[in-house]
Amino acid sequence: MHKRPIPATGELLPVVGCGTWRTFDVGDDAAAQARLADVLTVLFNAGGSVIDSSPMYGSSEAVAGTLLTRLDAHRKAFVATKVWTEGRAAGIAQMEESMRRFQQPRIDLMQIHNLLDWRTQLATLRAWKADGRIRYLGITHYTSGAFDEVEAVMRSERLDFVQIDYSADDRAAEERILPLAAERRIGVIVNQPFGGGSLLRGLLNRPLPQWAAEIGCTSWAQVLLKFVLAHPAVTCVIPGTGRPEYMIDNVHAGVGVYPDAALRKQIVAAISA
Structure with missing residues (x-):
């Protein structure tokens, strides 16, 4: 896999x-956990x-x-999680609980x-980073409607990462967020590369265009992921799945070539048709 x-x-x-x-989010369901163990094994085996x-x-x-403990894979994982609460004490308690959960x-x-x-x-995250309790810090949002505030924080604060929504049918991040991330040297993690799932579901019954083979794609999921990864400001994309066969499909987007500007326009036209 490319890095x-x-x-x-x-x-x-x-x-x-x-x-x-x-x-x-499967709790103690043993069968579901077994499938998810296979998902992680596929991810790690692919690099x-x-x-x-x-x-x-x-x-x-x-x-x-x-x-991760069952697979003895903590050293293989780059674990990213979040703090989602108000107040310093509540934030610290929540992050400490996340560490306990991740073991x-x-x-x-x-x-x-x-x-x-x-x-x-952010003040707590800076202190925790200085103490070595976290390696990197960042901000997230899942909707382009919040990009004005995301941009303001990116401009005013020193961040390691920003996580935002970006897909072939939701390209608002291309306007300011992705160029600003490149300018400010902020890593970008992309969520919702399949348009929250609705975009991919709408394509599954459509034949794959011949040009998909030019970038080594054998599925629409790979096309959509490669569209996202073709943007030079994007560091990593994180499609969610609970099925090993989908993870196998997804990781193939991390190898080979990516669409150039002309092919990216073809992808946008294809999904808009």
Whole structure:
């Protein structure tokens, strides 16, 4: 799998990871956990590492932590999670609980989820980074309607990462967020590369265009992921899945070539038809 440098440090990060919203919220369901263990095994065997979660995702953090321990894979994972609460004490308590759930003493990336009480939480994140309790810090949002505030924080604060929604049918991030991330040397993690799932579902019954083979794609999912990864400001994309066969499909987007500007226009035209 291709890797791209994290702008703040130059550390290389695999370009395809795994989101856990809904898909990892399975509690103690043994059969579901077994499938998710296979999902992570596929990710790691393909050279991927990024697992993104949040305390608002139900049991997802705890399930991911349990599976990493079961697979003896903590050293293979780049764990990203979030703080999503108001107040300093509540933020600290929530992050400490995330560490307990993930069963490791340090989180690779801690993000302020949807910018909730971001000034308070950012001060704590800076202290935790200085103390070595987290390696990187960032902010997230899941909707382009919040991009004005996201942009303002990116301009005023020193961040390692920003996580935003970006897909072939939702390209608002191209206007200001992605160019600003490149300018400010902020890594970009992309959520909702399938348009929240609705975009991909609408394409599944359509034949794959012949030009997909030019970039090594054998599925619409790979086309949509490669569209996102073709933007030079994007560091990593985190499609969520709870099925190993979908993870196999997704990781193939992390190899080979990416669409050029002309082909990206063809992809947009194809999904708009």
